[in-house]
Amino acid sequence: MNQENSMGIGVLSERTGCKVGTIRYYEQIGLLPDPPRSEGGHRIYSLEHLKRLTFIRRGRELGFTLDEIRTLLGLVDGGSYTCGEVKALTLEHLQEIHKKITDLKRLEESLTAIAAECEGGAASKCPIVDALFKSR
Amino acid sequence: MNQENSMGIGVLSERTGCKVGTIRYYEQIGLLPDPPRSEGGHRIYSLEHLKRLTFIRRGRELGFTLDEIRTLLGLVDGGSYTCGEVKALTLEHLQEIHKKITDLKRLEESLTAIAAECEGGAASKCPIVDALFKSR
DNA sequence: GCTACAACCTGTAGTCACTACAGGTTCAAG
DNA sequence: CTTGAACCTGTAGTGACTACAGGTTGTAGC
DSSP states (O other): OOSTTEEOHHHHHHHHTOOHHHHHHHHHTTSSOOOOBOTTSOBOEEHHHHHHHHHHHHHHHTTOOHHHHHHHHHHHHHSOOOHHHHHHHHHHHHHHHHHHHHHHHHHHHHHHHHHHTOOOSSOSOOHHHHHHHSOO | OOSTTEEOHHHHHHHHTOOHHHHHHHHHTTSSOOOOBOTTSOBOEEHHHHHHHHHHHHHHHTTOOHHHHHHHHHHHHHSOOOHHHHHHHHHHHHHHHHHHHHHHHHHHHHHHHHHHTOOOSSOSOOHHHHHHTSOO
């Protein structure tokens, strides 16, 4: 591992912020290609792997599922992807995020309203508990 | 199952909007008490079960985890819970929800910014893909 | 060359909150 | 007494990892 463009799994992990176990998991599910091995069986990664794993991590940070990332990588690997295809996937994903935000906001609102009823004292009759026993 | 305050799992399911499999799951993990059985082994639920399952469902709708609901039910079962305890749990939960919303909004913002760079045409060089290959 | 020990290896099981199935039994209506 | 819906149990699968056990390899210092 003395060349600068080749590294073990620990270094790849550090450079991408992706845990060792997770890297092996990505390999197992076919997201990261099987790297060559040393004589003893240790994985040896190249800069290509680093690039690809960075893509995956960044995609995860942006909330894409592994399946969406797989699709995205498939397009990139094909070489003939278009900007339109990628943008469509992204916009679809943005909609999902937006829906989640809306749902959570509604949740926050309901719960805030319920909690506001409650004085939080030592009383053993609580409006929050009452609310939970009632269906909408 | 002819009495109005006693019912099979199917009716309980309908009345709570909770799937049959889910009800059995809640029993398995000790959230819903084991109901008595008919001679043939069918579960027979009372209004107490209905009340408790409603509590659980409503809690889930409000985003509480099953563990949080277990704690809440523990307080209620103890009989000597105070409003303060319940409110504390609720506020803690509200904070988590708030954090999720904040995180998702940041995500939405980043992704929107990235997507705005992209014209979505037939080009095979896409700024979204470029962004994914770069770590923050 | 030898010794330590960190880093690596594989395989398996656990997480959360369900859902879905297979293969069998019971209940209630007609 | 027959039919068929509703019920039963147990198991496996979901997503995206994480954690462990028990073993092997790589490397730095002596």
